[in-house]
Amino acid sequence: MFRHKGKGRTYIHNVRLASILSFVAGIVNITGVLSVKVLTTNVTGHFAFFSEDLSNKNYGLAIVYLLFILSFLLGAFVSNFLIEIISRVKPEISYTIPIAIEIIILCIVGWFGSNFLLSQFHEQIIACSLLFAMGLQNALVTKVSQSVVRTTHLTGLFTDLGIELSQLFFYRKTTEFKQLSKNIYLKLAIIGCFFLGCLVGGFVYRTFELKTLVFASIFLIVALFYDNLRFHFYNIKRKVQSR
Secondary structure, three states: OOOOOHHHOOHHHHHHHHHHHHHHHHHHHHHHHHHHOOOOOOOHHHHHHHHHHHHOOOHHHHHHHHHHHHHHHHHHHHHHHHHHHHHOOOHHHOOHHHHHHHHHHHHHHHHHHHHHOOOHHHHHHHHHHHHHHHHHHHHHHHHHOOOOOOOOOOHHHHHHHHHHHHHOOOOOOHHHHHHHHHHHHHHHHHHHHHHHHHHHHHHHHHHHHHHHHHHHHHHHHHHHHHHHHHHHHHHHHHHHHHO
């Protein structure tokens, strides 16, 4: 799911990766909205608010929205920077550090964040932390899947889905239709899991509030262990078969 790259990466790897990470992104998104009233999985809206406050000379608020944007950008930068460095030494675990950082951020904000919802300043720190974590995740999944999968916002996905659905009326060859159907299924999986994450996160938030983020991090931990176990299982299987 994480380890396979290039020709070794299959459609199923991308579906699994897209499903789990879009589900996590959905949980983070609804938790950010309910706790600090900030969308934390994309920056499109923040650009609009930044421009509005800048034009209205609300420079303090404009700076806040600029920090939101830069937090997501910094997360993406750090994620790819770490992957590039680690891949030169141990390429098979190059994804581990960005995911581990995301898990740590979600756990810290989830477990201790409620104690800091005392002022607007603390809420903004929480929002920046979540945007940084989602920047990490989006860059990671984009890098691993070679830009096939993005999991933290849906605008581009709905655009691509609309285009591909319209192409169903024109692509008649079996191979073309099959590939198109797979692309549509992948996007529906991302959209469906993101929506499910938002829905589940919303219900969990009623009881656990910001600790819902710890719930999201558990899914990332399970994904890492699952990927690791499968890797070692197939390694052992190959060694046994080669004897």
